[in-house]
Amino acid sequence: xxxxxxxxxxxxxxxxxxxxxxxxxxxxxxxxxxxxxxxxxxxxxxxxxxxxxxxxxxxxxxxxxxxxxxxxxxxxxxxxxxxxxxxxxxxxxxxxxxxxxxxxxxxxxxxxxxxxxxxxxxxxxxxxxxxxxxxxxxxxxxxxxxxxxxxxxxxxxxxxxxxxxxxx
Amino acid sequence: xxxxxxxxxxxxxxxxxxxxxxxxxxxxxxxxxxxxxxxxxxxxxxxxxxxxxxxxxxxxxxxxxxxxxxxxxxxxxxxxxxxxxxxxxxxxxxxxxxxxxxxxxxxxxxxxxxxxxx
Numbered sequence: 001x002x003x004x005x006x007x008x009x010x011x012x013x014x015x016x017x018x019x020x021x022x023x024x025x026x027x028x029x030x031x032x033x034x035x036x037x038x039x040x041x042x043x044x045x046x047x048x049x050x051x052x053x054x055x056x057x058x059x060x061x062x063x064x065x066x067x068x069x070x071x072x073x074x075x076x077x078x079x080x081x082x083x084x085x086x087x088x089x090x091x092x093x094x095x096x097x098x099x100x101x102x103x104x105x106x107x108x109x110x111x112x113x114x115x116x117x118x119x120x121x122x123x124x125x126x127x128x129x130x131x132x133x134x135x136x137x138x139x140x141x142x143x144x145x146x147x148x149x150x151x152x153x154x155x156x157x158x159x160x161x162x163x164x165x166x167x168x
Numbered sequence: 169x170x171x172x173x174x175x176x177x178x179x180x181x182x183x184x185x186x187x188x189x190x191x192x193x194x195x196x197x198x199x200x201x202x203x204x205x206x207x208x209x210x211x212x213x214x215x216x217x218x219x220x221x222x223x224x225x226x227x228x229x230x231x232x233x234x235x236x237x238x239x240x241x242x243x244x245x246x247x248x249x250x251x252x253x254x255x256x257x258x259x260x261x262x263x264x265x266x267x268x269x270x271x272x273x274x275x276x277x278x279x280x281x282x283x284x285x286x
Binding site: 009010011012013014015017018021023025027028029033034036037038043046047048049050051052138144145146147 | 183185249252253256257259260261262263264265266267268269270271272274275278
């Protein structure tokens, strides 16, 4: 019944304005499931680190004013943590939250907080996810984009393959 | 990282919202300058100024067709920006591939629940 998803789909990243990053991706699942995977700690733990490491902690207090914090350990042993606060929650539709990278090499990482708006739009059982990241400055935006370089280089084993096989 | 604010830099050339509008417009195909003026609703001299900046970094090419000046997008000049974003995009692609697997699992669970009538 459920066929194996061929994950040839790529995320699309665009820069709509100087302080913004827009990430879009379509998923072959209804939006309530995408929202669930996006906001349930155990499930976040399975995808958030991508292939760059392992999630060691995911805390989610899903209510307006509630906080979230994710921690991962990269494949080469570095601990990376992000946290933020929920600003707006419309179940399965829209999630607005702040995001702070705790390891930012600046005196006050909180000052680099971004405001992230995730929008889930369902069409024919498929979901378009759009994540708009609004940064306090172009410098913060650029630093975030630069951080991706690391991920590209650390790409090691194909964890996806393993997860997919374990689900059979 | 900080980049020099020079008009010979593709990053700077596309930092201006109006210039991005021009690029979006030209992404749809070659256009005479009058079309660009009309689409943007700006005065011709302003549009010409933006087009000049884009031309200087090679983001657009221009050719004469009789009396018309035709502008077209040159994606090659925008490649540095594409390359810069690509690694970040790749890390999200990896994340989302993992998310695909989670979603497959959730769909299965849902299917099971329906069948088992738990």
